[in-house]
Amino acid sequence: xxxxxxxxxxxxxxxxxxxxxxxxxxxxxxxxxxxxxxxxxxxxxxxxxxxxxxxxxxxxxxxxxxxxxxxxxxxxxxxxxxxxxxxxxxxxxxxxxxxxxxxxxxxxxxxxxxxxxxxxxxxxxxxxxxxxxxxxxxxxxxxxxxxxxxxxxxxxxxxxxxxxxxxxxxxxxxxxxxxxxxxxxxxxxxxxxxxxxxxxxxxxxxxxxxxxxxxxxxxxxxxxxxxxxxxxxxxxxxxxxxxxxxxxxxxxxxxxxxxxxxxxxxxxxxxxxxxxxxxxxxxxxxxxx
Amino acid sequence: xxxxxxxxxxxxxxxxxxxxxxxxxxxxxxxxxxxxxxxxxxxxxxxxxxxxxxxxxxxxxxxxxxxxxxxxxxxxxxxxxxxxxxxxxxxxxxxxxxxxxxxxxxxxxxxxxxxxxxxxxxxxxxxxxxxxxxxxxxxxxxxxxxxxxxxxxxxxxxxxxxxxxxxxxxxxxxxxxxxxxxxxxxxxxxxxxxxxxxxxxxxxxxxxxxxxxxxxxxxxxxxxxxxxxxxxxxxxxxxxxxxxxxxxxxxxxxxxxxxxxxxxxxxxxxxxxxxxxxxxxxxxxxxxxxxxxxxxxxxxxxxxxxxxxxxxxxxxxxxxxxxxxxxxxxxxxxxxxxxxxxxxxxxxxxxxxxxxxxxxxxxxxxxxxxxxxxxxxxxxxxxxxxxxxxxxxxxxxxxxxxxxxxxxxxxxxxxxxxxxxxxxxxxxxxxxxxxxxxxxxxxxxxxxxxxxxxxxxxxxxxxxxxxxxxxxxxxxxxxxxxxxxxxxxx
Numbered sequence: 001x002x003x004x005x006x007x008x009x010x011x012x013x014x015x016x017x018x019x020x021x022x023x024x025x026x027x028x029x030x031x032x033x034x035x036x037x038x039x040x041x042x043x044x045x046x047x048x049x050x051x052x053x054x055x056x057x058x059x060x061x062x063x064x065x066x067x068x069x070x071x072x073x074x075x076x077x078x079x080x081x082x083x084x085x086x087x088x089x090x091x092x093x094x095x096x097x098x099x100x101x102x103x104x105x106x107x108x109x110x111x112x113x114x115x116x117x118x119x120x121x122x123x124x125x126x127x128x129x130x131x132x133x134x135x136x137x138x139x140x141x142x143x144x145x146x147x148x149x150x151x152x153x154x155x156x157x158x159x160x161x162x163x164x165x166x167x168x169x170x171x172x173x174x175x176x177x178x179x180x181x182x183x184x185x186x187x188x189x190x191x192x193x194x195x196x197x198x199x200x201x202x203x204x205x206x207x208x209x210x211x212x213x214x215x216x217x218x219x220x221x222x223x224x225x226x227x228x229x230x231x232x233x234x235x236x237x238x239x240x241x242x243x244x245x246x247x248x249x250x251x252x253x254x255x256x257x258x259x260x261x262x263x264x265x266x267x268x269x270x271x272x273x274x275x276x277x278x279x280x281x282x283x284x285x286x287x288x289x
Numbered sequence: 290x291x292x293x294x295x296x297x298x299x300x301x302x303x304x305x306x307x308x309x310x311x312x313x314x315x316x317x318x319x320x321x322x323x324x325x326x327x328x329x330x331x332x333x334x335x336x337x338x339x340x341x342x343x344x345x346x347x348x349x350x351x352x353x354x355x356x357x358x359x360x361x362x363x364x365x366x367x368x369x370x371x372x373x374x375x376x377x378x379x380x381x382x383x384x385x386x387x388x389x390x391x392x393x394x395x396x397x398x399x400x401x402x403x404x405x406x407x408x409x410x411x412x413x414x415x416x417x418x419x420x421x422x423x424x425x426x427x428x429x430x431x432x433x434x435x436x437x438x439x440x441x442x443x444x445x446x447x448x449x450x451x452x453x454x455x456x457x458x459x460x461x462x463x464x465x466x467x468x469x470x471x472x473x474x475x476x477x478x479x480x481x482x483x484x485x486x487x488x489x490x491x492x493x494x495x496x497x498x499x500x501x502x503x504x505x506x507x508x509x510x511x512x513x514x515x516x517x518x519x520x521x522x523x524x525x526x527x528x529x530x531x532x533x534x535x536x537x538x539x540x541x542x543x544x545x546x547x548x549x550x551x552x553x554x555x556x557x558x559x560x561x562x563x564x565x566x567x568x569x570x571x572x573x574x575x576x577x578x579x580x581x582x583x584x585x586x587x588x589x590x591x592x593x594x595x596x597x598x599x600x601x602x603x604x605x606x607x608x609x610x611x612x613x614x615x616x617x618x619x620x621x622x623x624x625x626x627x628x629x630x631x632x633x634x635x636x637x638x639x640x641x642x643x644x645x646x647x648x649x650x651x652x653x654x655x656x657x658x659x660x661x662x663x664x665x666x667x668x669x670x671x672x673x674x675x676x677x678x679x680x681x682x683x684x685x686x687x688x689x690x691x692x693x694x695x696x697x698x699x700x701x702x703x704x705x706x707x708x709x710x711x712x713x714x715x716x717x718x719x720x721x722x723x724x725x726x727x728x729x730x731x732x733x734x735x736x737x738x739x740x741x742x743x744x745x746x747x748x749x750x751x752x753x754x755x756x757x758x759x760x761x762x763x764x765x766x767x768x769x770x771x772x773x774x775x776x777x778x779x
Binding site: 042043044046048049069073130133139215216219221222228232233235250252253 | 329332333334335336337338339355356357358359360361362367370374545548549550552553568571572574575578579
């Protein structure tokens with residue numbers, strides 16, 4: 001029998017190294033260009049002479065962004081939404097998933113269908129908007145958290161994980177006189193740390209990256225989350241307005257690049273620590289015994 | 290069993306819909322009984338709540354205003370959604386192209402009686418001509434702002450005088466000398482003779498007796514595609530393109546590419562404005578940094594065969610303030626707007642105080658005190674809802690454009706063309722639904738086509754067929770409507 005081509009096959013080695021390297025370069029080049037521009041003088045940027053390293057090193061793009069104070073506010077808003085939103089989401093999702101994972105729950109199937117219903121049918125943008133308005137949530141950071149706080153998909157992941165927990169643990173709690181609450185907080189949650197972490201990650205990333213809700217519900221400049229702020233800076237290009245509009249004495253392109261760099265940095269810092277949960281999360285609920 | 294689920298679900302949904310119908314959040318009444326007014330306008334990259342002008346407005350009007358902005362993407366859609374759901378807004382500032390739709394939806398409050406009763410300064414300081422744009426069937430639905438630079442010229446062509454001098458090329462005056470100038474630049478320097486993003490260049494069109502989008506010919510209004518000279522203009526531009534005398538990247542140029550080519554010395558001439566399309570406050574310092582002796586010369590509109598020049602001037606309404614029917618504070622809004630137009634207030638709002646924001650030199654010219662003027666009044670255009678139609682253009686030309694010397698000098702150079710200006714006869718025509726529906730759409734269609742024909746993607750012989758397509762796409766309807774209005778008003 002012919003052996004499969006092994007790791008030592010030179011063709012394999014070349015391809016398996018070359019391909020990721022090329023891919024990495026393709027991803028790195030625009031990033032290098034953006035960060036080089038963010039540190040360059042506006043003359044160099046409008047002359048189009050900046051490629052991979054800063055020309056006429058200059059921090060005025062950064063000082064412009066930080067001076068207006070909008071970046072800081074937007075960043076703080078995003079951090080608030082991510083932390084509070086993730087905590088609330090994980091908590092409520094687990095609290096829904098736990099009872100639904102119990103076979104003895106009355107009408108359990110019905111409630112299950114209710115949640116599944118929301119996965120298939122959504123009301124759409126206008127009813128959502130009206131609901132948020134009538135609840136008095138428009139132009140509030142809570143409008144970014146409360147609508148869609150529980151994702152059915154994440155709830156199902158936790159539910160199937162809870163279902164797989166050994167029945168005997170719970171029975172022992174009941175024998176010792178504990179109820180469902182005791183069981184949930186003292187045993188189920190601590191035992192599910194890994195899956196809770198993955199679900200928290202899913203929520204956290206979605207809160208961090210979402211700007212569509214903010215676009216609909218937020219109207220004050222100082223309540224915008226970072227992603228919307230970033231999107232608008234990039235979408236607008238320059239500062240919009242009439243002929244008497246303000247100008248900045250720094251190039252719009254430079255400001256754009258500096259904002260991008262500033263908003264990438266926190267992700268770059270955090271990502272190495274949470275990366276392992278991503279892979280763990282992908283497999284959650286994939287195999288059921 | 291499944292049916293039961295479905296029914297229960299529907300019931301629950303219906304219940305939750307009822308639960309959502311609770312009372313609106315009311316605007317808070319501050320001390321003194323004056324309501325907080327909710328203002329909304331376009332998206333900007335600063336926080337209006339922190340602008341110094343906010344306090345000045347509050348002080349002179351006695352009203353507190355909360356500032357909201359529409360998103361950068363699909364602002365009209367968002368505004369429609371908000372107004373349809375009974376928005377909280379009291380003062381809505383809109384661009385002219387949204388007006389007809391909002392009126393058709395009955396979303397706006399007629400203002401005639403309110404202005405008569407509470408708006409003496411609105412009547413005195415807003416040009417009645419502007420109101421023609423915002424009046425439908427005798428009802429005034431919006432209080433208009435005119436252009437800040439009326440009768441001014443927005444675009445011009447700047448040549449690098451230092452390059453022309455170095456190679457002994459003279460600045461053009463008419464069509465032949467213009468072609469010759471570009472040809473010599475190409476032959477002697479190898480640079481791109483002229484770079485731009487626009488297929489329609491005012492100063493060249495002048496040589497073909499073209500300027501405004503609408504023009505009177507023998508008592509009738511003719512729009513640009515049907516104007517005499519348009520075919521010849523495109524033919525000429527096509528010949529420039531074929532010969533490589535205008536930037537061959539014309540169809541793909543973005544404004545950043547054009548800035549880059551001009552500032553880095555790849556192009557010897559460029560279409561220039563003092564507006565944000567070519568930010569001179571960044572471009573000129575960069576140009577000087579790259580070429581120590583860089584110097585710009587602006588040409589006048591090229592002479593036509595009769596030796597005349599012409600150029601399209603800025604005129605008309607740029608934006609307006611409307612009050613949605615859902616506003617509960619219409620009277621207060623009019624009182625608020627009116628007090629911003631009291632002459633000393635509108636002056637303070639536009640240019641600030643003498644000695645603090647500007648000084649007056651011995652010749653009587655006002656000079657801004659920088660950076661104070663820029664810090665306090667730079668973004669005031671967004672917050673101050675209305676401009677005095679008669680005074681604001683003076684404030685603007687004297688001081689507001691002077692926030693930066695490079696921008697100001699560009700403005701002055703471009704203004705030299707203004708003596709050849711022509712005003713569009715439809716500048717003060719009402720913003721009807723037909724205009725809103727077709728004007729922007731047709732202009733886009735034209736722009737795309739002009740680029741294609743200049744670049745040779747479409748043969749010149751196709752032009753008659755294009756005009757027919759243009760007429761079918763709404764050009765005929767628009768022309769008829771404009772002529773109906775024109776004949777009944779002249």
